[in-house]
Amino acid sequence: MAISIEDVYSVADRLAESGQQPTLAAVRSALGGGSFTTISEAMKSWRSRQQAATTPIREAAPVAVMERLNQLGADVWAMAISMANDRLAKEREAFEDSKAGVERAHKEAAELADQMATELESTRNQLEQQGALLSAAQEATQTSQAALAEAQRRSDSLAELLERERTLSKEMQAKAEKAIADAARLAGKLEVLQAQGNLGH
Template identity: 35%
Template sequence: MARTGVQYEDVQRAIESLMARGEAPSVQKIREVLGTGSFTTISDHLRDWRQRRAEKRDEPLSQAMPDSLTETLATVWKEAQSLANESLVHYRQEADKQTVEAREAEAQAQRRAEDAEQRLSALSEQLAQVQARLEERVQALATLTNEQEHWQQLQDKLEKRLTLAQEDIAAMERTREVDHERHQQAIQAQESEWKERLAQEEARHEASETRLMKMLDDARLEKSELDKQHRRRQEQLEKRVE
């Protein structure tokens, strides 16, 4: 049964309009003419129209001859009727073929519509899944963005601390260089002082050694003189004893 909306008469007028333009009626063309209606409803009305037309096509043609025509016209009428019957048979075959093709096309269209509905349902499910995954990705991205901002702030703080530490190290290095230079200067001054003191001590030592050597020489001379005196006294004593 056709759904309410587009009526059979509307479809019939659309079919007549198409046939007047020399176009074969189809569901798509009828809908284009009407500008509305579901494909199922139009397909049902088109099927009814084809059935009614097939029933009318099976009615036998009138064999009566007009009374006003002559025998010659009767002969012509019979020949025309024969040709018409032959054409009618051919038309019926073509119409039956078109009907079968139309029904097959309708079935295919119905199957395609069902497939399209199934694909649409599957796509809707996939779309819902994609949207859910997208929302998850968006939330994850927002979390990553917040974490990135946190780590960026931490990195900025660490870079500032590193800069301050480098400045402190540079200042300490400069201080160390100054202290080292002062220490070297102090060492050099101390070394100079020690060298001077050493030179003075060596000079005093040489002077003492000279005095000591002189004293030794004097002592030796005095001892020698005493030895001489002792020998002279010994000789004198020996002479006295004799």
């Protein structure tokens, strides 16, 4: 729910009545949150209202002063009051200047706090996204490792099969060479037998 100016006024009045200083942080804490910028602007107008309620110093002259300054009397006292009011006005002007500087600093601080809160939220979202990407990458890595292990297993099986085929090929080659040699011996014997048969005719 959005914080209204009346909400800020109410909390600031309550804190002041209880003897606490209604600072920006204290008001925001009592409200349970809210934008620093909104609270800062509301507190600025609240302080202006409090300042407007202040009246100039007016005090009757003490009896002892009236007795000692009888000849100057009311004129001297009026002059003293005027000087006091002039001094008060100057001090108030200096206070207003100082207050304006403080309010500018508070406003800048509130804007900075809002900006930092926004950046923090953005950073948190980025971290969550990066965490999701990291989890996906880890799952992909595990899948790739499983596929690599399966490929390695198949490669080992194929190598074993090729080795068996190579051994079998060597055995068949040896048998073929033996068969050729046996055939050559038989051919030689056949030629000898044929030659002997021709001689007998």
